[in-house]
Amino acid sequence: xxxxxxxxxxxxxxxxxxxxxxxxxxxxxxxxxxxxxxxxxxxxxxxxxxxxxxxxxxxxxxxxxxxxxxxxxxxxxxxxxxxxxxxxxxxxxxxxxxxxxxxxxxxxxxx
Amino acid sequence: xxxxxxxxxxxxxxxxxxxxxxxxxxxxxxxxxxxxxxxxxxxxxxxxxxxxxxxxxxxxxxxxxxxxxxxxxxxxxxxxxxxxxxxxxxxxxxxxxxxxxxxxxxxxxxxxx
Numbered sequence: 001x002x003x004x005x006x007x008x009x010x011x012x013x014x015x016x017x018x019x020x021x022x023x024x025x026x027x028x029x030x031x032x033x034x035x036x037x038x039x040x041x042x043x044x045x046x047x048x049x050x051x052x053x054x055x056x057x058x059x060x061x062x063x064x065x066x067x068x069x070x071x072x073x074x075x076x077x078x079x080x081x082x083x084x085x086x087x088x089x090x091x092x093x094x095x096x097x098x099x100x101x102x103x104x105x106x107x108x109x110x111x
Numbered sequence: 112x113x114x115x116x117x118x119x120x121x122x123x124x125x126x127x128x129x130x131x132x133x134x135x136x137x138x139x140x141x142x143x144x145x146x147x148x149x150x151x152x153x154x155x156x157x158x159x160x161x162x163x164x165x166x167x168x169x170x171x172x173x174x175x176x177x178x179x180x181x182x183x184x185x186x187x188x189x190x191x192x193x194x195x196x197x198x199x200x201x202x203x204x205x206x207x208x209x210x211x212x213x214x215x216x217x218x219x220x221x222x223x224x
Contacts (some may be wrong), residue, residue, distance in 0.1 A: 031211055043154070043202065043215040088153050092211055096167055098144060099204075099213060101153030 006089060006105040010019050019076040021105040023089030024069075031092065031100070032065060032072050038085035046074075048088075079109045113137060115216035117203050123132030123222045124193055132219045143186050144213060145178060146202040147171065153203055160186060161208070181197045195221045 009020045025032070033063055034046045049056045049065045049072065056063045062075040086106050090099040116135045124130050136143050141162050146154035157176070159167040162183035172178075175193075180186040190197055200220050204213040 020220045033211065035215075043204075045212045045214070048211060090153070094167070096142070096159045096161070097206070097211055097213075098156040098159055098167065099146075099154070100156065103151070104153050 006087070006102045008105060009103070010106045010108070012108045012110065013069070013079055015079060017079055017080055017109075019079050019083070019107055019109070021074050021087055021107070023072045023102055025072075025089070025091055025102075026070065027093075029065060029067070029091045032063075033090045033092070033103075034063060034072075034074050035088045035090060036059075036085045037088065037104070043088075076107075079107075081109050081111050084109045115203055115205055115214050116181030117201075117216040117219050119219055120217060121220050121222075123224065126195060127192055128138055129189065129191045130193060130221065131187055132201055132221075133204075134186045134188070134216060136184070136186070136196055136203070138184075140205035140207055140214070142184065142206045142208060143180055144204045144206075145186070145188055146204065148200040148202060148218070149198075157188075157201075190221075193221075195223045197221060198223045 005024050031050045033048045037043045047058045047063050049063045060077045065072045086104040088101045088104045090101045119134045143160040145157040148154040156202050157169050158178050160180040163180050175191045178188045200218045202218045203216045206213045
């Protein structure tokens, strides 16, 4: 069963605009991870935020985490056509860190 | 390329046939995962290996599915008597025990006709 739920399901923007996608989860987490998937490079890890962190940056990516609301957001600034992909949040569960993914947000960035 | 590799990339088979997929993880990674992804959905966990031991299996993994990692290196996933509902992308991922990030292979897309 899916744990995280991303919102919106789809997002269409112009190059240079910012894109924000949200993720809600149901159980307590140790960390939350964001992955990107496109046809060219498959599923790629973007950023990990731990439960004791509130915000994290990596290049044009900014992730926030609100454990009281069980939610996270991913902001992509100054988007590029190459950012077109599906974005998933996932949290590792159990002692073996199996990832539980949401259904993803499909982002389209138009030149 | 030292990433995770999977073979084949695409497989078309007729219902009732058996298929086997292979995953080669990053060489020093002792954790190996299989996931299944259907169109428009996120990946769903199937099974987990730590070295050669299969330590967890999802309820999604019916008796027709079997996975092995005989020497703690590559892994195989076999589906017997395939059904149309098995059509999906099968993803393999590996990681180090002390690091949470998982590295995914390109996947094997299975189509059952």
